Amino acid sequence: MTEKLRGLIAGARFVLFDFDGPICKLFAGHTAEQVAKNQVRWLEERGLRGLLTEEEQREPDPHVVLRMVDRRHPDSDLVFELEKRLTLQELRAVESAYPTAHVDVLIQTWYALGARLAVATNNSPLAATRYLATRGLSECFAPHIYGRTQDLSLLKPHPHCLNRALSALGAEPSETLMIGDTATDFQAAKSAGVRFMGYARNEAKEKVLRKAGAEVVVGSFEPLLKMLRDRRR
Structure with a gap:
């Protein structure tokens, strides 16, 4: 798994994050x-x-x-x-949203290494934008925050928000990594032709991701952060 993880991030010049889950627990205060x-x-x-x-x-x-x-x-x-x-x-x-452990530093480190970052979410882009501002992370993403539109048929698993991010970033799918925590994230990444890393807070979420077809699933961003820090040094 360590080698698979290392391989995923090695060629990732562009990284797309789902919002609720990988970046924060949005409904921490009211479910x-x-x-x-x-x-x-x-x-x-x-x-x-x-x-x-x-x-x-x-x-x-x-x-x-x-x-x-x-x-x-x-x-x-x-x-x-x-x-x-x-x-x-x-x-x-x-x-009252609660940040996912290690993700703020992970985002800042990846950004410092020159990766281009975007958010691709089924949540409102207004909510994602507001949250990132509260964490001092706006610079790492802006203006590349792509979320729910009035056309609800374009929610993931449709790859619409991923394709918007790829187009705006000028990104090649083969150089892009998507980080998500649901089966629909994996399906959208597959449709967009980008690599995928699953994030699972618990065993139940990991099972769902594995069943969907995700090969690399992490329960913590700490090993990923360590790899990026080693690379930076």
Whole structure:
């Protein structure tokens, strides 16, 4: 695994980070599950709970709830309002978001080594931009922060936000590494033709990534940071 990890970063001139997970735990203060419940409650208050199946109503991921509503009413005012409410929740969550261990220094070290960095996320780019500013990391990424748009069909696993980053950076896919923590991150990276490194906070997330096909999955960025520091020296 060490050699595979070393091989991944050796030719990575461009690095794309997913946001919620690899960079921070966005919903550390109020859980994503609670946000999803609030979405369902908001639909119920408007007599629209029936848009979701009973299983979907228990979905802990607000992005899944949003996507399900969009599938039934694409490009509608309803979807626009629900997405706007999610963006506001993500912006609020920034205040209590918790940084992923070692990632701030990892980002700064990679940037100092000359790598070009971007964020490619299903979260609102406004939330990612605000969070990076609070950590003093804006310079490492700006202006390359690519997130959710009004067209929800372009959320990962669609490679849209990755392709936007590649185009803006002038990056060759073969020289690009994507770091993500979900199966959809891996699928988007595969579609975009870029290499992939999985980040898993726990064993359950690692199993999901492995099942999706990810070969390199780390539970901590510390070994990666050590490799980059050795290279810098």
